[in-house]
Amino acid sequence: MLASACLVGADFGRPDPETLVLGKTTEKEIRDRFGEPSSQSTAQVKDKVVTVVRYTQIEPRPAVVLGRTLVYSFYQDKLVGFDYSSSFENDKTDFDETLPGRIKRGETTLRQVLALLGRPTGQFIYPSPYVWAQDQRAFVYSYSRNDRPPPGGTLQTINKFLAITFDSHDVVAETSLTTTVTSRPSR
DSSP states (O other): OTTTTBBSSSSOOOOOGGGGGGTOHHHHHHHHHHHHEEEEEEEETTTTEEEEEEEEEEEEEEEEEEEEEEEEEETTTEEEEEEEEESSSSGGOOTTTTTTOOOOOTTTTTHHHHHHHOOSSSEEEETTTTSTTTTTTEEEEEEEEEEETTTSSEEEEEEEEEEEEEESSEEEEEEEEEEEEEEEEEE
């Protein structure tokens, strides 16, 4: 295992949405900017094949494994989505999972979502797992944390993911919140 002060993976920060143009930025532009991804996969969205590239950075510490993940999704070499998650203190993406309960489908606007939750960690357009129609778009909020226990303790992983899909009038069409906590004995 690497020393606790080591960074593993590419060093990157939260992307500025102004530098990413959904439907236009190419996979080559992302690879030129960030280098080779940590992993790459494909996903099926209806009859479309979407390429997903993932950049990961971790920093093991005594009580926690800090991490950043940056995911880009492409359809026909054009960016259809991105998401960023961080448990580093200076750019942590944690969010209050009770707040989405205030969002009303068919009523809450994009502007109201931003006022309630702040800037999203990612955005998606069609085709993506969060946007199934060409006239929609989605904001996502994501966070993940891994707590390292002392020897013989329990390793705990917390994941939170919120997807909010907006219709063509920027009104909430759908929301999906997933929070998981998994525990396993440490070695």
